[in-house]
Amino acid sequence: MNIFRLAGDMVHLLSFVVLVLKINATKSCRGISLKTQELYTLVFVCRYLDLFSNFISMYNTTMKIVFLGTSFAILYLMRGHKVIKVTYDREQDTFRYLFLVLPCALLALLIHNAWTPFEVVWTFSIYLEAVAILPQLVLLQRTQNIDNLTGNYVFLLGLYRGLYILNWIYRYFTEPHYIQWIVWISGIVQTILYLDFFYYYIKSWKNNVKLALPS
């Protein structure tokens, strides 16, 4: 495992910590898209179907369990927690799941590495992860007064994908036959979706003003 991959995973992990921290400390999930959280949970469930059948390392297995556990914990906080669930911006979080899930499912049926149920579901998770942030980005644009932790959360998610791209470049040059078109193209699309956000995030940070996305 190279440093980019490890840094990417740690940043990804940190994004969960920041999100749980924000929700717990403020007892509010204002500005957080439940739809994005549900899509991420679906992504992890579909991707880690091999959790018990395909052992790679203790690190991998542990991280997978942590990602799954945290995702479900966040869903519980946003949907089940008495105090927190009333702070959810239901009226603003209107992105339709089907617009994302259906095209990704169709694409996975058409473009995959092998025609097996496991492989198609895994490919679906790769495609879905690339676009799962969209409801969150739309909600962010609608939310006035984005709090710092929400901004940092989205920034960390984007940074994680950027670091994975560096990891793929590194692996391409250091490991023979390491070519993964589906993962690479999806990952690049995913990172591009963040570019606009990055621009405003860095600008607000440099000018020391509160983050606000133009609508």
Added chain:
Amino acid sequence: EIAAAEKDEL
């Protein structure tokens, strides 16, 4: 089998 070896990322 493609599945095992190449799915070592999260």
